[in-house]
Amino acid sequence: MxxxxxxxxxxxxxxxxxxxxxxxxxxxxxxxxxxxxxxxxxxxxxxxxxxxxxxxxxxxxxxxxxxxxxxxxxxxxxxxxxxxxxxxxxxxxxxxxxxxxxxxxxxxxxxxxxxxxxxxxxxFEVPESEVLRTNAIKHPRPRILPKEFMPVAQWSAAMKTDRGAALTRLTNEVTGRITSLVPIRDTDWVMFTTTTASAARSAQDTDIRTKIGLAARQAEAAALLFRLTGDVKFLNEALLRGDQLAALNPYGTTSYSNQDQATRQIAFSLAKSVDLIYDKLDATRRAAWLKAIEQRVAVIYADLAGGDGRMDQYPFDSHGGSNLGYVSVIAALLVNEIPAAQTWFDFAVRAFIHSTSVWSGPEGGFSQGTAYGTYTADILLQQWQPLGEALGLNLFNKPWAIGFTNYMMHFLPPGSPGNVFGDEREIIPNWGLTKAFASRYTTPTAAWYAKNQLGDENDLTLLTARYPLPVQTVTTAVPPANAALYPSIGWVAMHSSMADRARTSLYFKSSPYGSYNHSHSDQNSIVLNSGGRRLLMEAGYQDYYMSPLVTSWYRQTKAHNAITYDGGVGQFTQGTGENLGYNGRITAFSTSAALDYAEGDATPAYAGSLSAAIRKVWYLRGQDAVVVLDKISSPAAHKFEWNMHAAGPIKTEAPAKVAITNVDRSVCLTDLSSGSVFETRSGPPPKAGMVENHGAYVKTAAATSAEFLVVLDVGCKRPAVTLTNTASGRTLTIGTQTLNLPK
Incomplete structure (x- = not known):
């Protein structure tokens, strides 16, 4: 950025x-x-x-x-x-x-x-609520569709070429599910008597989300296909699935208190379906659907508006932030259909546009990791597109959103092996989601990303979008800068060349958000990829949210490429809500054609057990090499550890030299500091189908201070490396590049 x-x-x-x-x-x-x-x-x-x-x-x-x-x-x-x-x-x-x-x-x-x-x-100017409400009411139905929306019979040849495949896919999907999708009932699930996380509760939550998601998608997709084609079989299917959703007990197993994501999806899809087939609903059905929507949104609104609008004061609530968006869209679609919708509208719409995401500053980014950033891109696209159409306001022009798009380009670039940092970073990304978000921009970098990223957009959002997409009007595609800092989240990306799918990518994190919410205790950690392979990876996986495996390993510092001591003791982590103050920060950043540099201070993350935890990172673009310098001190003596995790074997070449190979990519590591030896470490079994190996450079003697100076030679080219003391510090030469290091 x-x-x-x-x-x-x-x-x-x-x-x-x-x-x-x-x-x-x-x-x-x-x-x-x-x-x-x-x-x-x-x-x-x-x-x-x-x-x-x-x-x-x-x-x-x-x-x-x-x-x-x-x-x-x-x-x-x-x-x-x-x-x-x-x-x-x-x-x-x-x-x-x-x-x-x-x-x-x-x-x-x-x-x-x-x-x-x-x-x-x-x-980025947002009119007052009265103006926005008037805009929504004046927008001809369907409000979620552009005023220029055309049925398929009126599509130009160019539009058929561009969107014909999406129309075919969605038609086949909906047609197939007319007979295969089993009706959903309240009795499909049980009410748990506790909110305590468990494998059984997690499995049922997943089942509810999946089945409600399929039914909701079928309802609105059928309604859209009827609007596009006029085929009555799609109208009948939309009415059938809408009736099933409306019949679910809003206070039962799909209630807000039992599964908030299910209840908001039911209300959201019903509201969009009402909007899409508004002229085909008889009075009885319309009343039943609107009642179901009102009952479900009333509970969401009561939660968000409680405490005089609790999130105005305490905004760090990921579900609450998304729910505010769902209430906003529903209110905009039904502001003259449900009397309470005006109250919802005035409470939620401008507040939602103002806040957007609490997980970064106004310049953009996403502190909770790229996996949840991708989910957020999907949710925001589903919310912003219909809300923007109804209000007459392009929400994608918000500066935060532009920065968020650039963040995705830097941390999920084309050719990347996957997610970095935070929960579910082991999940293979849905590349089409980030590509779709970038497609709402008319910048050369967005054009580069959309052209080079894999995946297809969700057919529903594409077929309801304006034609052509903004990115399709851009004639020049240019990759973003090779290095970037996202200051408010404390993330740095350093790439050999953004234009090269086989690039080397180094990611460094020292975040003011600490291990809060979906973040991990990984301040001052790094991730190294090259040629689409993981070289230094993050270990572990999430079997279910806050499981014993998650809390004892996956979220811990020892499962990341970061500093621990005395056999894996790391940064403070306890639950998800106590960790905001145990954080890190990027204290310096610079970039040039030949050299990138960043410095992070993770001292607060160790909750007083360390008096200093400073990591300096250089990426030598000309040598495709990385230098990491850690300076650590503590009130008590410890044996400090420089952890590393790999998706391939870690081979010891000397006491402080190792080589990591992942299929056709490699990196050789050398610790130039004194008193370090390499030790193989173990961890819990990895996710099925994954390979993980663990190790650490370990100081042989306990001390109150320590230094690690590690050179990472990507490709194991084995350039000449010399470290020389000078009057003011040290000179480190790697091949043809030289760094001046502090004492």
């Missing part, structure tokens, strides 16, 4: 948006690490214009807040809001601004905070 130099410099100097509480705390900044933080601040250039203002709630629980924005000494804007965020409807002129907020009950202005709007700040 490309950032203005002023953005990057300010973020690095200020700890790159660390979640730790800064020193200028006031009432707008809660001491609770999971509470919302005041933003914008610290002279940061805003990717979005206007920026959204957020702050923690005042303890007096006022009825409203007043936000004041100044340019110099002049007040340029004043806003009143009942919630502890505000998204202005109009952009600011370029300049430097300060803002503060006070509760309505007492004059208690927060500490002024400063932000910058410049030429890099992208204008």
């Amino acid at each position: 490309t950032f203005g130099n002023n953005i990057l410099a300010s973020m690095i100097a200020l700890g790159l948006a660390s979640i730790a509480v800064p020193s200028h705390a006031d009432w707008a900044l809660s001491a609770d690490p999971i509470a919302v933080k005041p933003r914008p601040e610290q002279m940061q250039v805003q990717p979005q214009n206007p920026p959204a203002f957020t702050w923690s709630r005042h303890p007096l629980k006022p009825a409203s807040y007043t936000v004041e924005v100044k340019s110099g000494s002049a007040v340029v804007a004043t806003y009143t809001t009942k919630r502890n965020f505000y998204l202005p409807a109009k952009a600011f002129a370029a300049g430097t601004y300060t803002w503060r907020v006070t509760p309505s009950t007492v004059e208690a202005w927060s500490t002024p905070r400063t932000f910058v709007i410049d030429s890099t700040s992208k204008v």
Whole structure:
């Protein structure tokens, strides 16, 4: 991702948006690490214009807040809001601004905070709720479809060539399932008396999601095919499946309390089906479907709106964030059909557009790993496309979304062997999902990604999208930069060449999000791929969420290419909700044609057991080599370990030299520091069909400080390597490239 130099410099100097509480705390900044933080601040250039203002709630629980924005000494804007965020409807002129907020009950202005709007700040204006509601009501039905939507009989030859295959696939899918898809019933599942994670509960949740997903897809796909073809068999199928979904007990096994993903999918698909075949529903059926939608959304709304809108104050809720989006779309489709939908609309729509994702800063990215980033891309595409059509607003223009797309290009590039970091990173990605998201942009990099990435878009989203897709209007395809920093999530990508599918890719993570939610205790860890093969991988797999295997191995530092001590003791990890403050951060980053560099500080992640955990990483593009320098210190003496995990054998060549080979790709590792030996390690059995080998460089004696200096020679080319002491530090030469290292 490309950032203005002023953005990057300010973020690095200020700890790159660390979640730790800064020193200028006031009432707008809660001491609770999971509470919302005041933003914008610290002279940061805003990717979005206007920026959204957020702050923690005042303890007096006022009825409203007043936000004041100044340019110099002049007040340029004043806003009143009942919630502890505000998204202005109009952009600011370029300049430097300060803002503060006070509760309505007492004059208690927060500490002024400063932000910058410049030429890099992208204008993204969201009209007020009244305007958006009017736009939705005025949009002719179906609201989820472009006004230019045409049935197949009116398609041009070019459109048939472009989308004919998707139409055929969806037609065959729906036709086949007319007879093969078994009706769903409440009695298919049992009500659990506890929410405790277990293999049985996980299996039933998966079964509910799968069966509801198939039935819901069949209903809306049949409705869309009827709208496209006029074939009455698709109308009959849409009515049948819609009736089955509407008949499910909203307080039973598919209820919000038992399986929130199922209940939101039922309401979402019914709402879209109502919209698609609005003119073919008799009064009785329409009333039954709308009642089912209202009952299910009412429970979701009650949860999200509880505590005066709990997520305004505590936004770190992945399901809650997605549910807010589902409520937004349903409200936009049914705002004049269900009386409560106006309340849902005013509560959810602008809040959803404002927040989008709490898992990165406004510049984009996704801290919870690329697997869940891919799932998020899928959900957002399903939500944003119909919501944007109904509202008359292109949500893909949000700067966060543009950054999110660039993040996917860097961490799931064409030719990549798979996901990195976080839960389910062992799952083979659905490449078509990220490709589809990128296809909503008219940039040369999006065109490069769409052209080179594998996979097909979901036929439902493609056949409801505008024609042509934005990316199809781009004539020039250009790969993104070879290296990138995503500051607010603490992720760095370094590639030999983005244009080469057989590239070497080095990923480095030191994240302010710690091991929260779907993240792991893997701060200052690396992943190394080359030629579509894993060389240094992350170990383990998720058999089910927070299983014993997950908590004892998969999420632990010892299962990653990172630092542990005394036989695998690593970073703090306990559950998923206590870990936000036990984090890391990228403290330096630079890139050039020949050399990339990043530095991470993971000290807080070790919860006081280490007094310093600093990793410096260089990628020598000309040599296709990596240098990793770790500096560790602790209050007590430990035997420190530099862990490595491979998808092929790890062969010992000398006490501190090993070679890893994965089919036709290899890397040779040498630890140049003193007092290290290589030891083979063991781990739980890997996922079926996977190969994992484990090892570590281990210090032979316990000490309160240690250094590892490891050279990774990709391809085992075995260049000459020399390390020389100098008056100011050390000089490391690898082949024809030289690095100046600290003592």
